[in-house]
Amino acid sequence: MQDIIQGKAYVLGDNIDTDQIIPAKHLVYSLSDPEERKLYGKYAMSGVPDAAAGLPQGNVRFVPENDHRSPFQIIIGGKNFGCGSSREHAPEAMQIAGIQAVAAESYARIFYRNSVDGGFFIPFETTQRLIGEVKTGDDLEINVPKGTLTNRTSGKTYSLRPLGDVLEIIKAGGVFAYARQAGFLKS
Amino acid sequence: MGMTMTEKVLARHAGRTRVAPGDNIWVDVDILMTHDVCGPGTIGIFRKQFGPTARVWDREKVVIIPDHYIFTNDQHAHRNIDVLRTFVKEQDLPYYYDVGTDKYKGVCHIALPEEGHTRPGEVLFGTDSHTCTAGAFGEFATGIGNTDAALIMGIGKLWVKVPETMRFEFEGPLPPYLMAKDLILHIIGDIGMDGATYRAMEFAGDGVMSLSIEERMTLCNMVIEAGGKNGIIPTDAVTEAFVKSKTAKPYQPVADDRDARFHSVRRYKTADIQPTVAKPHSPDNRGTARECTGTRLDRAYIGSCTGGKLNDFIAAAKILKGHQVKADTYIVPATTEVAKGLATTRLDGQTLIEIFQQAGAKISQGASCAACLGGPSDTFGRLNKSEVCISTTNRNFPGRMGSKTAQVYLASPYTVAASAIRGEITDPREFL
Ligand code: SF4
Numbered sequence: 001m002q003d004i005i006q007g008k009a010y011v012l013g014d015n016i017d018t019d020q021i022i023p024a025k026h027l028v029y030s031l032s033d034p035e036e037r038k039l040y041g042k043y044a045m046s047g048v049p050d051a052a053a054g055l056p057q058g059n060v061r062f063v064p065e066n067d068h069r070s071p072f073q074i075i076i077g078g079k080n081f082g083c084g085s086s087r088e089h090a091p092e093a094m095q096i097a098g099i100q101a102v103a104a105e106s107y108a109r110i111f112y113r114n115s116v117d118g119g120f121f122i123p124f125e126t127t128q129r130l131i132g133e134v135k136t137g138d139d140l141e142i143n144v145p146k147g148t149l150t151n152r153t154s155g156k157t158y159s160l161r162p163l164g165d166v167l168e169i170i171k172a173g174g175v176f177a178y179a180r181q182a183g184f185l186k187s
Numbered sequence: 188m189g190m191t192m193t194e195k196v197l198a199r200h201a202g203r204t205r206v207a208p209g210d211n212i213w214v215d216v217d218i219l220m221t222h223d224v225c226g227p228g229t230i231g232i233f234r235k236q237f238g239p240t241a242r243v244w245d246r247e248k249v250v251i252i253p254d255h256y257i258f259t260n261d262q263h264a265h266r267n268i269d270v271l272r273t274f275v276k277e278q279d280l281p282y283y284y285d286v287g288t289d290k291y292k293g294v295c296h297i298a299l300p301e302e303g304h305t306r307p308g309e310v311l312f313g314t315d316s317h318t319c320t321a322g323a324f325g326e327f328a329t330g331i332g333n334t335d336a337a338l339i340m341g342i343g344k345l346w347v348k349v350p351e352t353m354r355f356e357f358e359g360p361l362p363p364y365l366m367a368k369d370l371i372l373h374i375i376g377d378i379g380m381d382g383a384t385y386r387a388m389e390f391a392g393d394g395v396m397s398l399s400i401e402e403r404m405t406l407c408n409m410v411i412e413a414g415g416k417n418g419i420i421p422t423d424a425v426t427e428a429f430v431k432s433k434t435a436k437p438y439q440p441v442a443d444d445r446d447a448r449f450h451s452v453r454r455y456k457t458a459d460i461q462p463t464v465a466k467p468h469s470p471d472n473r474g475t476a477r478e479c480t481g482t483r484l485d486r487a488y489i490g491s492c493t494g495g496k497l498n499d500f501i502a503a504a505k506i507l508k509g510h511q512v513k514a515d516t517y518i519v520p521a522t523t524e525v526a527k528g529l530a531t532t533r534l535d536g537q538t539l540i541e542i543f544q545q546a547g548a549k550i551s552q553g554a555s556c557a558a559c560l561g562g563p564s565d566t567f568g569r570l571n572k573s574e575v576c577i578s579t580t581n582r583n584f585p586g587r588m589g590s591k592t593a594q595v596y597l598a599s600p601y602t603v604a605a606s607a608i609r610g611e612i613t614d615p616r617e618f619l
Binding site for chain 1: 211213224225227228231235236255256261264267314315316318330331332333334335338341342344346348381385411414416469560561562563564582584586587591
């Protein structure tokens with residue numbers, strides 16, 4: 001687990017569901033094929049309505065055309081991030097696009113669990129609403145041991161909620177490593 | 188202090204005498220279900236983590252039901268079915284419902300009970316968020332991702348945080364114009380899309396216990412739209428009669444302890460509830476059919492694990508009989524068994540199919556998820572432009588049924604059928 005996560009912010013709204021994160025028609029690509037899986041990065045966030053893509057102004061592409069990596073590394077979300085379908089393709093598509101952390105007010109639980117168990121990135125919960133405080137493109141730094149998020153563009157620092165129960169799984173690197181530690185799996 | 192049904196099922200599967208909300212436990216899994224969208228990813232992780240020659244933990248407990256992208260020319264989608272086929276053969280799995288064979292079923296959440304895989308008191312995980320539907324059978328059932336599913340495939344266990352239980356009681360049988368869909372849309376409107384996040388939603392009261400098993404499934408199906416971990420309904424004679432007609436496997440039902448502790452209890456009188464819709468673009472954007480009267484519609488859609496069961500089509504047919512639809516109307520049976528029912532069930536001498544045909548509806552040749560989740564561009568019923576649709580499905584997020592400029596209203600089969608006839612949102616009482 002990294003102590004410091006740095007990157008540019010991509011700001012989204014409330015109730016971002018997994019159909020917006022990766023629309024259903026793209027769920028047909030192979031995740032095992034190293035080339036084909038890049039398509040998930042290419043289409044990550046392509047279901048977000050244009051006006052809500054990259055707040056506050058909107059109309060900001062998450063991934064440039066003909067690319068599968070995003071220029072943004074940290075997503076700022078509102079309430080109930082990742083609701084809807086249980087597709088693990090959603091956090092995985094975000095990881096393939098280069099996302100290293102999400103900081104949202106709250107999460108839908110299957111998405112939260114998939115992010116942690118699959119070891120894709122850390123889903124942080126914020127203690128206040130950061131939409132409006134952070135703009136798409138701002139430079140962010142998350143200090144994991146301190147539990148803070150700093151907007152280096154504005155100079156303001158915000159606290160994050162403790163990771164709690166899932167910290168052990170995150171530290172282990174995902175649910176398989178965690179199950180090994182619990183003795184359910186041979187190493 | 189006593190335990191709720193959900194707590195009891197989880198305690199038993201963790202080998203404990205009791206658990207409390209917030210406990211992190213490992214539970215033994217009775218059934219793991221996967222389908223064509225998440226199966227290939229799950230299988231990939233299983234092979235990577237356990238090795239190319241690894242065997243599943245129990246071949247009797249893995250159920251694979253292709254249902255999402257079936258009737259399409261998309262080559263990637265076909266390849267995914269091939270991945271399932273190869274795996275099933277390799278592992279010699281008995282419960283696989285292959286496309287293009289007599290065993291093919293259709294939508295997994297409806298196929299599971301039809302094939303006897305849902306039993307009271309058990310633990311069911313599935314790689315689909317609507318796995319919660321099976322809570323109608325008095326079991327703990329919830330959706331998971333590919334990684335968790337791959338772990339279960341190998342070891343038959345998964346960690347769970349015991350959820351608190353919210354209880355919803357309905358008093359009085361349903362008035363003739365209401366369906367379970369109205370009740371659940373009403374609840375979601377009350378508590379919001381994250382109102383039950385990581386909690387169990389238990390449905391009870393004589394209003395709920397008077398529902399058929401299919402209607403109970405509709406209630407549990409949409410708990411995920413309120414963020415719920417699982418839905419659950421007490422086991423009674425209706426449950427037992429259904430389950431025993433499908434399987435001879437033994438099971439042990441659970442019931443709430445008298446001193447069980449709930450996160451909250453909400454009580455409703457069914458007579459106070461109106462035919463309800465969820466307006467675009469979220470399932471908690473509640474309105475009544477009456478309030479929305481006059482909203483122009485391009486399309487009506489009847490199908491999915493929420494509203495594509497035989498009782499849903501019987502309800503729609505009652506209203507459509509003898510009328511012509513003004514909105515383009517799509518009929519998609521959830522499973523092949525439901526499709527057979529359309530051809531054999533009669534209302535006043537006419538089969539449901541005849542009623543739908545005479546009304547001018549388009550009937551899908553195959554049972555599957557179809558346009559409920561949009562799917563590949565050639566999917567039956569998909570919204571490919573900025574159409575306005577009323578649907579018996581469960582989600583109306585932007586782009587859910589195809590184009591992100593389309594607008595979807597969710598409603599009961601009664602309301603959808605009534606609205607199809609007028610070409611605008613209509614309270615079903617106008618036709619009942
Ligand atoms: S019918 Fe719709 S909601 Fe149900 S499993 Fe299929 S895609 Fe999901």
